[in-house]
Amino acid sequence: MKLELGKIKIKDVQFGDVTKVEGNVLYVNAKEIETLVLEDERLISAKVELAKPGESVRIAPVKDVIEPRVKVSGNGGIFPGVISKVQEVGNGRTHALVGANVITCGKIVGFQEGIIDMSGPAAKYCPFCSTYNVCIVIEPAEGLDTHDYEAAGRLAGLKAAARIGEAGRNITPDEVMSYETKPLQEQIKQYPNLPKVGYIHMLQSQGLLHDTYYYGVDAKVMLPTVMYPTEMMDGAIVSGNCVAPCDKVTTFHHLNNPVVEELYKRHGKDLNFVGVILTNENVFLADKERSSDMVAKLAEYMGLDGVLITEEGYGNPDTDLMMNCKKVSQKGIKVVLITDEFPGRDGKSQSLADAVDEADALVSCGNGNVIINFPPMDRVIGTLDYVETMIGGYEGSLKPDGSIEAELQIIIASTIANGYNCLAARGY
Amino acid sequence: MEKKRVVHYINNFFAGIGGEEKADIPPESRPGRIGPGMALAEVLGDKYEVVGTVICGDSYFGENIEVAQEKLLSMIGDFKPDAFVAGPAFNAGRYGVACGTIARAVEQKFSIPVITGMYEENPGVDMFKKDLYIIRTGNSAADMRVAMPKIGALLKRMMEGEEILSPEAEGYIPRGIRVNYFADQNGAARGVEMLVKKMAGEAYVTEYPMPVFDRVDPQPAVKNxxxxxxxxxxxxxxxxxxxxxxxxxxxxxxxxxxxxxxxxxxxxxxxxxxxxxxxxxxxxxxxxxxxxxxxxxxxxxxxxxxxxxxxxxxxxxxxxxxxxxxxxxxxxxxxxxxxxxxxxxxxxx
Amino acid sequence: MVKEIERAGIPVVHMCTVVPISLTIGANRIVPAVGIPYPLGNPLLGEEGSFKIRMKLVKKALKALETEVDGQTVFE
Incomplete structure (x- = not known):
């Protein structure tokens, strides 16, 4: 399977009469997007606001972040099984508006939505402070069930991103990347002397605000499966969850998976990247045992020499991470884990809820419990009403002047456990 | 500019009062520096002054922890300290525990920088490494001229509010505290690099060694x-x-x-x-x-x-x-x- | 928390879904629960069925408290 990804670099975003890309500037027709979002009668209001790097802007509570993309050629469409019809993707050509994002925000569903600051000391922890963001502030119909509200919010963002992505269809990209993974047998033959490497991608699947969808299937009812890495780049996986804000693998991160990117960089040089094993993080112990058994079986079946495993969330998913690590290691396959740490505000406690001896190679994505201070911002997109009940917030977090003192984990994707950021923790 | 005031804690032995037979002396306070305090003053230089030394016998401290601590804190307070140094205790177990106990108490009471030094097998290390900066020393007083410059250097950085660097850079015993930093490469790149090394059988360093959880013996069953x-x-x-x-x-x-x-x-x-x-x-x-x-x-x-x-x-x-x-x-x-x-x-x- | 209760001299049974975490942190008497969103019961079986499961689990926990153990024990 081979995908050409055309990157159209967006260097500004402005409102316009027509949604289009011209001279690396994204113009957004706000009315068009609002009308599109309000087609869903579960939502009673939608307002588009723009947020640019360096502005004194705070966005909260953020639900998802999505890079606009469009399928130019090849099978299927963006976000198959959710926005486009269910059809295999990952082949052909796709255009991405790199540097632009759709951000959904608005009244909180649970405790798991977070904050993005476009400037100031908190900005450096979040990848979206440096992108041109089209924020959609939504409001649910009165009495709407939380599950329905979550679904409506999720679809609003994906629909808007797909619509905005269309603007890139006929634009000549600034850069075209080519990614290819062949069927297993052929892929192994292509580089017979290099170690065969896979990526075990753990999807959050714990229920309300904790779900992820693969071709529209909720990951919690899915058995572990094998996929081509390029499927992700067309939106085969979308986020329906917020976990703790810091840990959220947003839809942006599924489209731009850093482990996939790195493995392709070294593909054919130090390793042979043969595929991705997709698995879940369920709430029943039997599911955890079954899924990790199957992950190990698939890894063995594919003849892997080494794997990277990434996790989404913390607490009980640490057990899934450790089970995967142990069982895959026992098949004689070398394992490296990527995760983040929660050793308490003083950094003195154990960073993980579970541990196994086999986890002897681990990459840290930082300590999410560290307390940081956010100065007030001139403009708030969404609302700060929920800061103190968000994960990472606490009584007294929101000060009268609009400044915030909270744990780092309140910032979206700040310690994301898939290795997207440079933030790390070390022992002092 | 007024010099910053440093108070130093040592035991009877380092104060030159005597050996084991004098280990039962109660706390006492003396103005200025004594024994290893000379080396400390030299390392600290002109902007800082070792204004007082408090002394206690190791046995006395161990047997009268609360009384000794209270008395010492009051004596230390009288010197109006800006910072506090205990020891170094090298491999002396009771001295190490005393240094750790009093240093932690001083930090809690006066909220000033405190520091001590010990050999890594000193029992005081495990008791206090999470709470204190403990400079890693040799196992005997012969190491004083190596240890004291490290203690002085770190104490100065703490007093000046400078960022405290890694255990390797500063010479303290790792505290087991997880601190954030921005790495040169993102986590995915570091992970792939680690995997390539692991598969090749080359050396690599995990970024988080698996934690150890303590155990407790089960209580007997409920009778009825x-x-x-x-x-x-x-x-x-x-x-x-x-x-x-x-x-x-x-x-x-x-x-x-x-x-x-x-x-x-x-x-x-x-x-x-x-x-x-x-x-x-x-x-x-x-x-x-x-x-x-x-x-x-x-x-x-x-x-x-x-x-x-x-x-x-x-x-x-x-x-x-x-x-x-x-x-x-x-x-x-x-x-x-x-x-x-x-x-x-x-x-x- | 479980260890501190035990350390204080009170026998304790840990009813939890994710038994591996309980084993890792060091609980001694462990009774596996149903699932994370509903540890003691199963609402999908209706109120009565759910209560029956809860009662069974609580009785199992009491049994565990009455049982001498010499190390970590999972009461399946």
Missing amino acids: IKKARIAVVTSGGIVPQGNPDRIESSSATKYGIYSIEGMDMMSPNDFMTIHGGYDRAFVTENPNLVVPLDALRQLEREGEIGELVNYFVTTTGTGTSIGNAKGFGEQFSKKLVEDKVDAVILTST
Whole structure:
């Protein structure tokens, strides 16, 4: 399977009469997007606001972040099984508006939505402070069930991103990347002397605000499966969850998976990247045992020499991470884990809820419990009403002047456990 | 500019008062520097002054910890210190424990930079490394001229409010504290690099060695459950409606104790869940799924258990550090013991 | 928390879904629960069925408290 990804670099975003890309500037027709979002009668209001790097802007509570993309050629469409019809993707050509994002925000569903600051000391922890963001502030119909509200919010963002992505269809990209993974047998033959490497991608699947969808299937009812890495780049996986804000693998991160990117960089040089094993993080112990058994079986079946495993969330998913690590290691396959740490505000406690001896190679994505201070911002997109009940917030977090003192984990994707950021923790 | 005031703690031996036979001397205070304080003053230079030295025998300290600590703190306070140095204690066990104890007490009382030094096998290291900067020293006083410059250098950085660097850079014993930094490469790139090395059988360094969890011996079984007083504790985040104590949804810093007196079950009108780690819909409808009050009341009526204490203890488990959880446990267990609880049912989600 | 209760001299049973975490942190008497969103019961079986499961689990926990153990024990 081979995908050409055309990157159209967006260097500004402005409102316009027509949604289009011209001279690396994204113009957004706000009315068009609002009308599109309000087609869903579960939502009673939608307002588009723009947020640019360096502005004194705070966005909260953020639900998802999505890079606009469009399928130019090849099978299927963006976000198959959710926005486009269910059809295999990952082949052909796709255009991405790199540097632009759709951000959904608005009244909180649970405790798991977070904050993005476009400037100031908190900005450096979040990848979206440096992108041109089209924020959609939504409001649910009165009495709407939380599950329905979550679904409506999720679809609003994906629909808007797909619509905005269309603007890139006929634009000549600034850069075209080519990614290819062949069927297993052929892929192994292509580089017979290099170690065969896979990526075990753990999807959050714990229920309300904790779900992820693969071709529209909720990951919690899915058995572990094998996929081509390029499927992700067309939106085969979308986020329906917020976990703790810091840990959220947003839809942006599924489209731009850093482990996939790195493995392709070294593909054919130090390793042979043969595929991705997709698995879940369920709430029943039997599911955890079954899924990790199957992950190990698939890894063995594919003849892997080494794997990277990434996790989404913390607490009980640490057990899934450790089970995967142990069982895959026992098949004689070398394992490296990527995760983040929660050793308490003083950094003195154990960073993980579970541990196994086999986890002897681990990459840290930082300590999410560290307390940081956010100065007030001139403009708030969404609302700060929920800061103190968000994960990472606490009584007294929101000060009268609009400044915030909270744990780092309140910032979206700040310690994301898939290795997207440079933030790390070390022992002092 | 006024010089910053440093107070130094040493034992009888380093004060030149005598050896083991003098280890029972009580605390005393002297102006200026003594013994290793000379080397300390030299290292600190002109902007800092070792204004006083407090001395105590190791045996006396060990046998009269509270009295010794109180006296020493008062003597140290009289010097109006800006910073405090204890030892270094090298491999002297009792001295190490004394240095750690007094340094931590000074930090807590005066909120000033404190530092000590020890050999890595000194028992004081394990007791205090999480709380204090302990400069790694050799195992005898012969190492003084190497150790003291490191102590002085780090103390100065602490007094000037400079960023304290890694254990390797500063020479202190790793404290086991996880501190954030920005690496040169992102986590995925570092992970792939680590995997390539691991597959090739080359050396690599994990960024987080697996943590060790301590163990406790099980208590003997309850002799007669039909007479036992039972308490329920939960990490499932069940709280009274409105969450009056504002317990966090994740990474909790507090716990609550709430009455269940006169209740036959956990009513959804009275209780809610704030746990941020699971879909709360089911428990919102029926909190007995986490605090099984309905079942326990029935067993109480049937005489299957002695009685249920009239409250439950609760916090949120997800993301809550072991340090916090341990602190909660220590605190509320005192109450459970006072209330003569015979057995505890702890529920987690 | 479970260890501090035990350390204070009170026998304790840990009813939890994710038994591996309980084993890792060091609980001694462990009773596996149903699932994370509903540890004690199963609302999908209706109120009565759910209560039956809860009662069974609580009885199992009491049994565990009455049982001498010399190390970590999972009461399946």
